Amino acid sequence: MDEVLxxxxxxxxxxxxxxxxxxxxxxxxSVLGLINFAHGxxxxxxxxxxVFTAMAGVPIFLGVPFAIAASASSAVVMERxxxxxVRGAGPTxxxxxSVAVSVMLQTAFQMVISPxxxxxxxxxxxxxxxxxxxxxxxxxxxxxxxxAILGSGIVVTAxxxxxxxxxxxxxxxxxxxxxxxxxxxxxVVQWTFLMSGAVAGLAGVIWMAQRGSVDPLMGAIPLxxxxxxxxxxxxxxxxxxxxxxxxxxxxxxxxxxxxPTALLPFRDGxxxxxxxxxxxxxxxxxxxxxxGERV
Amino acid sequence: xLQLSGVDVRYGPVHAVHSLDLTVHAGQLLTILGANGAGKSxxxxxxxxxxxxxxxxILLEGRRIDGLPAERIARLGVSLVPEGRGILTTxxxxxxxxxxxxxxxxxxxxxxxxSEVFELFPVxxxxxxxxxxxxxxGEQQQLALGRALVQHPRLLLLDEPSLGLAPKLRGQVFAQIxxxxxxxxxxxLVEQDAQGALSIADWAVALxxxxxxxxxxxxxxxxxxxxxxxxxxxxxxx
Numbered sequence: 253m254d255e256v257l258x259x260x261x262x263x264x265x266x267x268x269x270x271x272x273x274x275x276x277x278x279x280x281x282s283v284l285g286l287i288n289f290a291h292g293x294x295x296x297x298x299x300x301x302x303v304f305t306a307m308a309g310v311p312i313f314l315g316v317p318f319a320i321a322a323s324a325s326s327a328v329v330m331e332r333x334x335x336x337x338v339r340g341a342g343p344t345x346x347x348x349x350s351v352a353v354s355v356m357l358q359t360a361f362q363m364v365i366s367p368x369x370x371x372x373x374x375x376x377x378x379x380x381x382x383x384x385x386x387x388x389x390x391x392x393x394x395x396x397x398x399x400a401i402l403g404s405g406i407v408v409t410a411x412x413x414x415x416x417x418x419x420x421x422x423x424x425x426x427x428x429x430x431x432x433x434x435x436x437x438x439x440v441v442q443w444t445f446l447m448s449g450a451v452a453g454l455a456g457v458i459w460m461a462q463r464g465s466v467d468p469l470m471g472a473i474p475l476x477x478x479x480x481x482x483x484x485x486x487x488x489x490x491x492x493x494x495x496x497x498x499x500x501x502x503x504x505x506x507x508x509x510x511x512p513t514a515l516l517p518f519r520d521g522x523x524x525x526x527x528x529x530x531x532x533x534x535x536x537x538x539x540x541x542x543x544g545e546r547v
Numbered sequence: 548x549l550q551l552s553g554v555d556v557r558y559g560p561v562h563a564v565h566s567l568d569l570t571v572h573a574g575q576l577l578t579i580l581g582a583n584g585a586g587k588s589x590x591x592x593x594x595x596x597x598x599x600x601x602x603x604x605i606l607l608e609g610r611r612i613d614g615l616p617a618e619r620i621a622r623l624g625v626s627l628v629p630e631g632r633g634i635l636t637t638x639x640x641x642x643x644x645x646x647x648x649x650x651x652x653x654x655x656x657x658x659x660x661x662s663e664v665f666e667l668f669p670v671x672x673x674x675x676x677x678x679x680x681x682x683x684x685g686e687q688q689q690l691a692l693g694r695a696l697v698q699h700p701r702l703l704l705l706d707e708p709s710l711g712l713a714p715k716l717r718g719q720v721f722a723q724i725x726x727x728x729x730x731x732x733x734x735x736l737v738e739q740d741a742q743g744a745l746s747i748a749d750w751a752v753a754l755x756x757x758x759x760x761x762x763x764x765x766x767x768x769x770x771x772x773x774x775x776x777x778x779x780x781x782x783x784x785x
Binding site: 415418419421422424425426428429430431432433434435436437 | 595597616617618621622626627629633635636637638642645646647649650651694698
Protein backbone atom coordinates (compact mmCIF):
# COMPACT_ATOMS: atom_id res chain seq x y z
CA MET A 253 0.00 0.00 0.00
CA ASP A 254 2.76 2.41 1.02
CA GLU A 255 4.73 1.37 -2.02
CA VAL A 256 1.89 1.96 -4.47
CA LEU A 257 0.95 5.31 -2.98
CA UNK A 258 4.58 6.41 -2.89
CA UNK A 259 4.87 5.51 -6.59
CA UNK A 260 1.77 7.55 -7.35
CA UNK A 261 3.25 10.52 -5.49
CA UNK A 262 6.53 10.02 -7.36
CA UNK A 263 4.72 9.90 -10.70
CA UNK A 264 2.77 13.06 -9.91
CA UNK A 265 5.91 14.75 -8.64
CA UNK A 266 8.04 13.94 -11.70
CA UNK A 267 5.12 14.70 -14.01
CA UNK A 268 4.38 18.03 -12.33
CA UNK A 269 7.96 19.20 -12.81
CA UNK A 270 7.98 18.11 -16.47
CA UNK A 271 4.66 19.88 -16.89
CA UNK A 272 6.07 23.04 -15.34
CA UNK A 273 9.08 23.07 -17.68
CA UNK A 274 6.99 22.10 -20.72
CA UNK A 275 4.53 24.88 -19.89
CA UNK A 276 7.34 27.44 -20.12
CA UNK A 277 8.43 26.05 -23.49
CA UNK A 278 4.87 26.00 -24.80
CA UNK A 279 4.21 29.61 -23.77
CA UNK A 280 7.07 31.01 -25.82
CA UNK A 281 6.45 28.64 -28.70
CA SER A 282 2.77 29.52 -28.88
CA VAL A 283 3.47 33.24 -29.26
CA LEU A 284 6.75 33.33 -31.22
CA GLY A 285 7.09 29.93 -32.89
CA LEU A 286 10.39 29.61 -31.06
CA ILE A 287 11.44 26.41 -29.31
CA ASN A 288 13.69 27.90 -26.68
CA PHE A 289 16.45 25.37 -26.11
CA ALA A 290 18.01 27.80 -23.63
CA HIS A 291 15.00 27.24 -21.37
CA GLY A 292 17.02 24.58 -19.52
CA UNK A 293 19.68 27.18 -18.76
CA UNK A 294 17.01 29.45 -17.30
CA UNK A 295 16.37 26.58 -14.88
CA UNK A 296 20.10 26.38 -14.15
CA UNK A 297 20.19 30.13 -13.46
CA UNK A 298 17.33 29.76 -10.99
CA UNK A 299 19.05 26.83 -9.30
CA UNK A 300 22.35 28.74 -8.99
CA UNK A 301 20.54 31.81 -7.68
CA UNK A 302 18.90 29.64 -5.05
CA VAL A 303 22.11 27.83 -4.09
CA PHE A 304 24.13 31.02 -3.74
CA THR A 305 21.49 32.77 -1.64
CA ALA A 306 21.19 29.65 0.53
CA MET A 307 24.98 29.60 0.97
CA ALA A 308 24.78 33.25 2.01
CA GLY A 309 22.35 32.24 4.73
CA VAL A 310 19.14 33.51 3.12
CA PRO A 311 16.15 31.46 4.29
CA ILE A 312 14.40 29.22 1.77
CA PHE A 313 11.17 31.25 1.69
CA LEU A 314 13.17 34.20 0.35
CA GLY A 315 15.55 32.10 -1.74
CA VAL A 316 12.82 30.61 -3.92
CA PRO A 317 11.26 33.95 -4.97
CA PHE A 318 14.76 35.28 -5.59
CA ALA A 319 15.52 32.32 -7.87
CA ILE A 320 12.24 32.84 -9.73
CA ALA A 321 13.02 36.54 -10.18
CA ALA A 322 16.55 35.75 -11.38
CA SER A 323 15.30 33.36 -14.08
CA ALA A 324 12.43 35.62 -15.11
CA SER A 325 14.67 38.66 -15.56
CA SER A 326 17.28 36.52 -17.37
CA ALA A 327 14.57 35.39 -19.77
CA VAL A 328 13.63 39.01 -20.52
CA VAL A 329 17.29 39.91 -21.10
CA MET A 330 17.72 36.82 -23.29
CA GLU A 331 14.78 37.93 -25.44
CA ARG A 332 16.19 41.43 -25.79
CA UNK A 333 19.74 40.38 -26.71
CA UNK A 334 19.31 37.13 -28.61
CA UNK A 335 15.76 36.69 -29.87
CA UNK A 336 14.51 40.17 -30.74
CA UNK A 337 17.06 40.62 -33.55
CA VAL A 338 15.83 37.42 -35.22
CA ARG A 339 12.10 37.98 -34.59
CA GLY A 340 10.06 36.76 -37.50
CA ALA A 341 12.91 34.72 -38.96
CA GLY A 342 12.31 31.13 -40.04
CA PRO A 343 11.99 28.33 -37.50
CA THR A 344 15.50 27.07 -38.24
CA UNK A 345 17.07 30.43 -37.42
CA UNK A 346 15.10 30.70 -34.20
CA UNK A 347 15.99 27.15 -33.20
CA UNK A 348 19.70 27.56 -33.89
CA UNK A 349 19.75 30.89 -32.06
CA SER A 350 18.30 29.29 -28.97
CA VAL A 351 20.73 26.36 -29.17
CA ALA A 352 23.60 28.86 -29.42
CA VAL A 353 22.33 30.76 -26.38
CA SER A 354 22.07 27.47 -24.50
CA VAL A 355 25.65 26.42 -25.30
CA MET A 356 27.04 29.88 -24.54
CA LEU A 357 25.34 29.91 -21.15
CA GLN A 358 26.53 26.39 -20.29
CA THR A 359 30.10 27.42 -21.16
CA ALA A 360 29.75 30.64 -19.22
CA PHE A 361 28.60 28.74 -16.11
CA GLN A 362 31.61 26.44 -16.44
CA MET A 363 34.04 29.31 -16.79
CA VAL A 364 32.56 31.82 -14.37
CA ILE A 365 31.16 29.54 -11.67
CA SER A 366 32.68 26.07 -11.84
CA PRO A 367 32.30 22.88 -13.85
CA UNK A 368 31.75 21.09 -10.52
CA UNK A 369 28.34 20.64 -8.92
CA UNK A 370 27.31 23.08 -6.22
CA UNK A 371 24.95 21.89 -3.54
CA UNK A 372 22.76 23.68 -1.06
CA UNK A 373 21.81 22.61 2.41
CA UNK A 374 18.06 22.24 2.35
CA UNK A 375 15.98 21.90 5.51
CA UNK A 376 16.22 18.32 6.85
CA UNK A 377 12.47 17.99 6.96
CA UNK A 378 12.43 17.72 3.16
CA UNK A 379 14.36 14.45 3.30
CA UNK A 380 12.17 12.82 5.92
CA UNK A 381 8.92 10.97 5.63
CA UNK A 382 5.47 11.94 6.78
CA UNK A 383 2.87 9.58 8.16
CA UNK A 384 -0.54 10.14 6.70
CA UNK A 385 -2.70 7.73 8.66
CA UNK A 386 -1.39 4.26 7.88
CA UNK A 387 0.85 5.33 4.99
CA UNK A 388 4.31 6.81 5.03
CA UNK A 389 5.45 9.18 2.26
CA UNK A 390 8.71 10.98 1.48
CA UNK A 391 8.39 14.71 1.94
CA UNK A 392 10.44 16.02 -0.99
CA UNK A 393 8.38 14.45 -3.83
CA UNK A 394 5.25 15.63 -2.07
CA UNK A 395 6.51 19.22 -1.71
CA UNK A 396 7.84 19.17 -5.29
CA UNK A 397 4.49 18.05 -6.65
CA UNK A 398 2.51 20.60 -4.65
CA UNK A 399 4.86 23.46 -5.56
CA ALA A 400 4.99 22.58 -9.25
CA ILE A 401 1.21 22.18 -9.48
CA LEU A 402 0.76 25.47 -7.63
CA GLY A 403 3.21 27.20 -10.02
CA SER A 404 1.47 25.82 -13.11
CA GLY A 405 -1.88 26.72 -11.60
CA ILE A 406 -0.85 30.34 -11.09
CA VAL A 407 0.34 30.62 -14.70
CA VAL A 408 -2.77 28.96 -16.11
CA THR A 409 -5.00 31.22 -14.01
CA ALA A 410 -3.06 34.29 -15.14
CA UNK A 411 -3.49 33.17 -18.75
CA UNK A 412 -7.21 32.75 -18.26
CA UNK A 413 -8.04 35.79 -16.17
CA UNK A 414 -5.50 38.60 -16.43
CA UNK A 415 -5.26 41.23 -19.14
CA UNK A 416 -1.72 40.15 -19.92
CA UNK A 417 -2.70 36.47 -20.00
CA UNK A 418 -5.59 37.07 -22.36
CA UNK A 419 -3.35 39.21 -24.57
CA UNK A 420 -0.78 36.40 -24.66
CA UNK A 421 -3.44 33.88 -25.69
CA UNK A 422 -4.73 36.29 -28.32
CA UNK A 423 -1.21 36.81 -29.67
CA UNK A 424 -0.64 33.05 -29.67
CA UNK A 425 -3.61 32.62 -31.98
CA UNK A 426 -3.09 35.62 -34.27
CA UNK A 427 -0.42 38.19 -33.61
CA UNK A 428 -1.48 40.52 -36.43
CA UNK A 429 -5.07 40.77 -35.25
CA UNK A 430 -3.91 41.30 -31.67
CA UNK A 431 -1.75 44.23 -32.77
CA UNK A 432 -4.62 45.58 -34.88
CA UNK A 433 -6.66 45.67 -31.71
CA UNK A 434 -4.03 47.95 -30.19
CA UNK A 435 -2.27 45.48 -27.92
CA UNK A 436 1.47 46.32 -27.93
CA UNK A 437 3.38 43.42 -29.47
CA UNK A 438 6.61 44.05 -27.63
CA UNK A 439 4.94 44.09 -24.25
CA VAL A 440 3.20 40.79 -24.93
CA VAL A 441 6.48 39.17 -25.98
CA GLN A 442 8.27 40.46 -22.88
CA TRP A 443 5.56 39.20 -20.56
CA THR A 444 5.61 35.84 -22.29
CA PHE A 445 9.34 35.50 -21.63
CA LEU A 446 8.93 36.79 -18.09
CA MET A 447 6.31 34.15 -17.27
CA SER A 448 8.23 31.44 -19.06
CA GLY A 449 11.40 32.40 -17.15
CA ALA A 450 9.56 32.49 -13.84
CA VAL A 451 8.30 28.91 -14.19
CA ALA A 452 11.78 27.84 -15.32
CA GLY A 453 13.23 29.35 -12.13
CA LEU A 454 10.77 27.49 -9.93
CA ALA A 455 11.36 24.26 -11.86
CA GLY A 456 15.12 24.77 -11.55
CA VAL A 457 14.93 24.99 -7.76
CA ILE A 458 12.75 21.86 -7.54
CA TRP A 459 15.01 19.94 -9.93
CA MET A 460 18.08 21.00 -7.96
CA ALA A 461 16.45 19.99 -4.67
CA GLN A 462 15.67 16.52 -6.04
CA ARG A 463 19.20 15.81 -7.21
CA GLY A 464 20.92 17.74 -4.43
CA SER A 465 23.14 20.01 -6.51
CA VAL A 466 23.38 22.23 -9.58
CA ASP A 467 26.02 22.06 -12.28
CA PRO A 468 26.44 23.92 -15.59
CA LEU A 469 24.72 21.19 -17.62
CA MET A 470 21.84 20.64 -15.20
CA GLY A 471 19.21 22.06 -17.55
CA ALA A 472 19.88 19.70 -20.44
CA ILE A 473 17.98 16.64 -19.24
CA PRO A 474 14.82 18.40 -17.99
CA LEU A 475 14.75 20.45 -21.18
CA UNK A 476 14.85 17.29 -23.28
CA UNK A 477 12.11 15.69 -21.18
CA UNK A 478 9.98 18.81 -21.29
CA UNK A 479 10.41 19.12 -25.03
CA UNK A 480 9.23 15.53 -25.44
CA UNK A 481 6.33 16.28 -23.07
CA UNK A 482 5.38 19.40 -25.04
CA UNK A 483 5.45 17.52 -28.35
CA UNK A 484 3.49 14.65 -26.83
CA UNK A 485 0.86 17.05 -25.54
CA UNK A 486 0.72 19.12 -28.74
CA UNK A 487 3.44 21.68 -29.33
CA UNK A 488 2.31 25.22 -28.54
CA UNK A 489 -0.69 24.19 -26.49
CA UNK A 490 -0.38 25.08 -22.81
CA UNK A 491 -2.92 22.53 -21.55
CA UNK A 492 -1.26 20.01 -23.88
CA UNK A 493 2.15 20.71 -22.35
CA UNK A 494 0.78 20.09 -18.88
CA UNK A 495 -0.96 16.88 -19.93
CA UNK A 496 2.16 15.75 -21.78
CA UNK A 497 4.31 16.43 -18.71
CA UNK A 498 2.15 14.36 -16.42
CA UNK A 499 1.81 11.56 -18.99
CA UNK A 500 5.57 11.39 -19.48
CA UNK A 501 6.23 11.46 -15.72
CA UNK A 502 3.69 8.75 -15.06
CA UNK A 503 5.11 6.62 -17.87
CA UNK A 504 8.64 6.89 -16.49
CA UNK A 505 7.64 6.01 -12.95
CA UNK A 506 5.46 3.11 -14.07
CA UNK A 507 8.28 1.62 -16.11
CA UNK A 508 10.71 2.27 -13.28
CA UNK A 509 8.49 0.28 -10.96
CA UNK A 510 7.59 -2.60 -13.23
CA UNK A 511 10.48 -3.10 -15.65
CA PRO A 512 12.75 -6.07 -14.94
CA THR A 513 16.05 -4.87 -13.47
CA ALA A 514 17.95 -5.90 -16.60
CA LEU A 515 15.87 -3.51 -18.71
CA LEU A 516 15.99 -0.54 -16.34
CA PRO A 517 18.92 1.15 -18.12
CA PHE A 518 16.72 1.33 -21.22
CA ARG A 519 13.85 3.02 -19.41
CA ASP A 520 14.12 6.38 -21.20
CA GLY A 521 14.52 4.65 -24.54
CA UNK A 522 11.36 2.65 -23.95
CA UNK A 523 9.46 5.77 -22.82
CA UNK A 524 10.53 7.67 -25.92
CA UNK A 525 9.57 4.70 -28.13
CA UNK A 526 6.11 4.81 -26.55
CA UNK A 527 5.93 8.56 -27.22
CA UNK A 528 6.80 7.94 -30.86
CA UNK A 529 4.09 5.29 -30.98
CA UNK A 530 1.56 7.81 -29.64
CA UNK A 531 2.70 10.40 -32.17
CA UNK A 532 2.24 8.02 -35.10
CA UNK A 533 -1.41 7.75 -34.09
CA UNK A 534 -1.81 11.41 -33.08
CA UNK A 535 0.88 13.28 -34.99
CA UNK A 536 -0.09 16.67 -33.57
CA UNK A 537 -0.06 15.46 -29.98
CA UNK A 538 -2.70 14.64 -27.42
CA UNK A 539 -4.22 18.15 -27.30
CA UNK A 540 -3.10 19.95 -30.45
CA UNK A 541 -2.76 23.72 -30.48
CA UNK A 542 -4.53 25.71 -33.13
CA UNK A 543 -1.57 27.33 -34.79
CA GLY A 544 -2.04 30.98 -35.58
CA GLU A 545 0.01 33.50 -37.42
CA ARG A 546 3.45 34.34 -36.07
CA VAL A 547 5.10 37.72 -35.60
CA UNK B 548 -10.49 63.55 -40.28
CA LEU B 549 -8.53 61.20 -42.52
CA GLN B 550 -6.48 62.30 -45.45
CA LEU B 551 -4.40 60.23 -47.83
CA SER B 552 -2.21 61.94 -50.36
CA GLY B 553 -0.19 60.19 -53.02
CA VAL B 554 -0.26 56.87 -51.21
CA ASP B 555 1.48 53.92 -52.87
CA VAL B 556 1.39 50.33 -51.62
CA ARG B 557 3.69 47.69 -53.06
CA TYR B 558 4.12 44.02 -52.30
CA GLY B 559 7.51 43.32 -53.83
CA PRO B 560 7.05 43.79 -57.57
CA VAL B 561 3.26 44.08 -57.27
CA HIS B 562 2.04 47.66 -57.23
CA ALA B 563 -1.28 47.40 -55.38
CA VAL B 564 -2.15 51.08 -54.87
CA HIS B 565 -1.04 53.97 -57.12
CA SER B 566 -0.72 57.48 -55.78
CA LEU B 567 -4.07 57.48 -54.03
CA ASP B 568 -5.66 60.67 -52.71
CA LEU B 569 -8.58 60.24 -50.36
CA THR B 570 -10.38 62.44 -47.85
CA VAL B 571 -12.82 61.25 -45.21
CA HIS B 572 -14.70 63.82 -43.15
CA ALA B 573 -15.77 63.28 -39.57
CA GLY B 574 -19.07 61.44 -39.30
CA GLN B 575 -18.98 60.39 -42.94
CA LEU B 576 -19.43 56.91 -44.31
CA LEU B 577 -17.18 56.47 -47.30
CA THR B 578 -17.28 53.31 -49.33
CA ILE B 579 -14.43 52.06 -51.49
CA LEU B 580 -15.67 49.94 -54.36
CA GLY B 581 -13.78 47.94 -56.92
CA ALA B 582 -13.19 44.50 -58.35
CA ASN B 583 -10.98 41.86 -56.75
CA GLY B 584 -7.39 43.04 -56.59
CA ALA B 585 -8.28 46.69 -57.17
CA GLY B 586 -6.34 47.72 -54.07
CA LYS B 587 -9.23 48.23 -51.65
CA SER B 588 -7.94 46.03 -48.85
CA UNK B 589 -4.41 47.32 -49.36
CA UNK B 590 -5.67 50.85 -48.82
CA UNK B 591 -7.26 49.88 -45.52
CA UNK B 592 -4.15 47.98 -44.45
CA UNK B 593 -1.99 50.98 -45.19
CA UNK B 594 -4.22 53.20 -43.06
CA UNK B 595 -4.22 50.67 -40.20
CA UNK B 596 -0.47 50.18 -40.48
CA UNK B 597 -0.35 46.45 -41.22
CA UNK B 598 1.36 47.28 -44.51
CA UNK B 599 3.64 50.26 -45.09
CA UNK B 600 2.76 52.89 -47.66
CA UNK B 601 5.87 53.03 -49.85
CA UNK B 602 5.11 56.64 -50.81
CA UNK B 603 2.72 59.40 -49.80
CA UNK B 604 1.26 60.59 -46.53
CA ILE B 605 -1.58 59.47 -44.30
CA LEU B 606 -2.92 62.04 -41.85
CA LEU B 607 -5.34 61.31 -39.03
CA GLU B 608 -6.76 64.59 -37.73
CA GLY B 609 -3.71 66.38 -39.05
CA ARG B 610 -1.22 63.94 -37.55
CA ARG B 611 0.94 61.71 -39.72
CA ILE B 612 0.29 58.06 -38.97
CA ASP B 613 2.02 56.34 -41.88
CA GLY B 614 5.07 54.57 -40.54
CA LEU B 615 3.63 54.06 -37.07
CA PRO B 616 3.29 50.46 -35.86
CA ALA B 617 -0.21 49.00 -36.17
CA GLU B 618 -0.82 48.93 -32.42
CA ARG B 619 0.01 52.64 -32.11
CA ILE B 620 -2.44 53.52 -34.87
CA ALA B 621 -5.08 51.38 -33.18
CA ARG B 622 -4.48 53.26 -29.93
CA LEU B 623 -5.03 56.54 -31.77
CA GLY B 624 -8.58 55.36 -32.35
CA VAL B 625 -8.47 53.55 -35.69
CA SER B 626 -10.19 50.15 -35.64
CA LEU B 627 -9.81 47.84 -38.61
CA VAL B 628 -12.12 44.88 -38.94
CA PRO B 629 -9.96 42.88 -41.33
CA GLU B 630 -11.13 40.71 -44.19
CA GLY B 631 -12.12 37.36 -42.71
CA ARG B 632 -13.04 39.27 -39.52
CA GLY B 633 -9.97 38.30 -37.48
CA ILE B 634 -11.98 36.57 -34.79
CA LEU B 635 -9.80 34.97 -32.11
CA THR B 636 -11.46 31.57 -32.23
CA THR B 637 -9.68 30.04 -29.22
CA UNK B 638 -10.94 32.84 -26.97
CA UNK B 639 -14.48 33.30 -25.73
CA UNK B 640 -16.75 36.04 -27.04
CA UNK B 641 -16.18 38.02 -23.86
CA UNK B 642 -12.40 37.56 -24.07
CA UNK B 643 -12.43 38.82 -27.66
CA UNK B 644 -14.16 41.96 -26.45
CA UNK B 645 -11.72 42.22 -23.57
CA UNK B 646 -8.65 42.08 -25.83
CA UNK B 647 -10.19 44.93 -27.81
CA UNK B 648 -10.71 46.91 -24.60
CA UNK B 649 -7.13 46.22 -23.47
CA UNK B 650 -5.89 47.65 -26.75
CA UNK B 651 -7.98 50.82 -26.61
CA UNK B 652 -7.67 54.07 -24.71
CA UNK B 653 -9.92 53.42 -21.75
CA UNK B 654 -12.27 56.22 -20.81
CA UNK B 655 -15.16 54.14 -19.51
CA UNK B 656 -15.21 50.78 -17.77
CA UNK B 657 -15.18 47.49 -19.63
CA UNK B 658 -18.60 46.65 -18.19
CA UNK B 659 -20.12 49.85 -19.62
CA UNK B 660 -18.57 49.21 -23.00
CA UNK B 661 -19.69 45.60 -23.19
CA SER B 662 -23.23 46.49 -22.19
CA GLU B 663 -23.30 48.98 -25.08
CA VAL B 664 -22.16 46.21 -27.42
CA PHE B 665 -24.67 43.72 -26.02
CA GLU B 666 -27.46 46.26 -26.46
CA LEU B 667 -26.66 46.51 -30.16
CA PHE B 668 -25.84 42.81 -30.62
CA PRO B 669 -27.99 40.87 -28.14
CA VAL B 670 -26.83 37.51 -29.48
CA UNK B 671 -23.33 38.25 -28.17
CA UNK B 672 -24.67 38.56 -24.64
CA UNK B 673 -26.27 35.13 -24.90
CA UNK B 674 -23.07 33.61 -26.20
CA UNK B 675 -20.57 35.59 -24.17
CA UNK B 676 -19.02 32.48 -22.61
CA UNK B 677 -18.80 30.37 -25.77
CA UNK B 678 -15.62 30.05 -27.76
CA UNK B 679 -15.76 32.53 -30.60
CA UNK B 680 -14.79 29.74 -33.01
CA UNK B 681 -18.14 28.08 -32.33
CA UNK B 682 -20.19 31.08 -33.49
CA UNK B 683 -21.92 31.10 -36.85
CA UNK B 684 -20.63 33.38 -39.61
CA GLY B 685 -23.25 36.01 -38.89
CA GLU B 686 -22.55 35.94 -35.17
CA GLN B 687 -18.81 36.21 -35.81
CA GLN B 688 -19.47 39.27 -37.96
CA GLN B 689 -21.40 40.84 -35.11
CA LEU B 690 -18.55 40.01 -32.76
CA ALA B 691 -16.07 41.66 -35.14
CA LEU B 692 -18.21 44.81 -35.20
CA GLY B 693 -18.79 44.59 -31.45
CA ARG B 694 -15.08 44.30 -30.84
CA ALA B 695 -14.49 47.44 -32.85
CA LEU B 696 -17.32 49.18 -30.99
CA VAL B 697 -15.76 48.37 -27.59
CA GLN B 698 -12.81 50.48 -28.66
CA HIS B 699 -14.95 53.60 -29.23
CA PRO B 700 -13.02 54.19 -32.44
CA ARG B 701 -12.73 57.59 -34.02
CA LEU B 702 -12.35 55.87 -37.36
CA LEU B 703 -13.78 52.48 -38.22
CA LEU B 704 -12.32 50.58 -41.17
CA LEU B 705 -14.39 47.66 -42.42
CA ASP B 706 -12.99 45.19 -44.94
CA GLU B 707 -15.70 43.15 -46.67
CA PRO B 708 -18.00 42.81 -43.66
CA SER B 709 -20.74 41.09 -45.69
CA LEU B 710 -18.44 38.49 -47.25
CA GLY B 711 -19.66 34.94 -46.87
CA LEU B 712 -22.97 35.90 -45.32
CA ALA B 713 -26.42 34.91 -46.51
CA PRO B 714 -28.29 37.77 -48.26
CA LYS B 715 -30.63 38.28 -45.32
CA LEU B 716 -27.70 38.60 -42.89
CA ARG B 717 -25.98 41.00 -45.27
CA GLY B 718 -28.87 43.40 -44.98
CA GLN B 719 -28.61 43.12 -41.21
CA VAL B 720 -24.88 43.91 -41.30
CA PHE B 721 -25.45 47.00 -43.42
CA ALA B 722 -28.20 48.13 -41.04
CA GLN B 723 -25.84 47.70 -38.11
CA ILE B 724 -23.08 49.67 -39.82
CA UNK B 725 -25.61 52.38 -40.56
CA UNK B 726 -26.55 52.38 -36.87
CA UNK B 727 -22.88 52.79 -35.87
CA UNK B 728 -22.59 55.73 -38.22
CA UNK B 729 -25.74 57.31 -36.78
CA UNK B 730 -24.05 57.09 -33.39
CA UNK B 731 -21.27 59.27 -34.70
CA UNK B 732 -18.66 56.85 -36.05
CA UNK B 733 -16.63 57.78 -39.10
CA UNK B 734 -16.51 54.73 -41.35
CA UNK B 735 -14.52 53.58 -44.36
CA LEU B 736 -16.27 50.58 -45.83
CA VAL B 737 -14.71 48.29 -48.43
CA GLU B 738 -17.29 46.08 -50.10
CA GLN B 739 -17.81 43.69 -52.96
CA ASP B 740 -21.54 44.16 -52.50
CA ALA B 741 -21.52 47.62 -54.05
CA GLN B 742 -25.27 48.04 -53.96
CA GLY B 743 -25.44 47.23 -50.27
CA ALA B 744 -22.58 49.58 -49.50
CA LEU B 745 -24.01 52.42 -51.59
CA SER B 746 -27.35 52.12 -49.84
CA ILE B 747 -25.81 53.39 -46.61
CA ALA B 748 -22.79 55.40 -47.82
CA ASP B 749 -22.43 59.18 -48.06
CA TRP B 750 -19.59 59.13 -50.47
CA ALA B 751 -18.18 56.56 -52.90
CA VAL B 752 -14.77 56.00 -54.36
CA ALA B 753 -13.98 53.31 -56.91
CA LEU B 754 -10.58 51.79 -57.48
CA UNK B 755 -9.41 49.92 -60.52
CA UNK B 756 -5.95 48.34 -60.68
CA UNK B 757 -4.90 50.41 -57.70
CA UNK B 758 -5.95 53.77 -59.17
CA UNK B 759 -8.86 55.94 -58.16
CA UNK B 760 -11.29 56.07 -61.07
CA UNK B 761 -14.33 57.57 -59.38
CA UNK B 762 -14.90 59.91 -56.45
CA UNK B 763 -18.46 61.17 -56.01
CA UNK B 764 -21.38 61.44 -53.56
CA UNK B 765 -23.08 58.11 -52.98
CA UNK B 766 -26.53 59.23 -54.28
CA UNK B 767 -24.99 60.04 -57.66
CA UNK B 768 -23.24 56.68 -57.69
CA UNK B 769 -26.56 55.00 -56.96
CA UNK B 770 -28.18 56.74 -59.92
CA UNK B 771 -25.52 55.65 -62.36
CA UNK B 772 -25.07 52.24 -60.80
CA UNK B 773 -25.39 50.17 -63.99
CA UNK B 774 -22.66 52.11 -65.79
CA UNK B 775 -20.49 52.08 -62.72
CA UNK B 776 -20.83 48.34 -62.35
CA UNK B 777 -19.87 47.62 -65.92
CA UNK B 778 -17.10 50.17 -66.13
CA UNK B 779 -15.34 49.68 -62.84
CA UNK B 780 -16.49 46.73 -60.83
CA UNK B 781 -15.40 44.09 -63.29
CA UNK B 782 -18.90 42.88 -63.98
CA UNK B 783 -20.27 42.15 -67.42
CA UNK B 784 -23.51 43.60 -68.75
CA UNK B 785 -26.40 41.27 -68.30
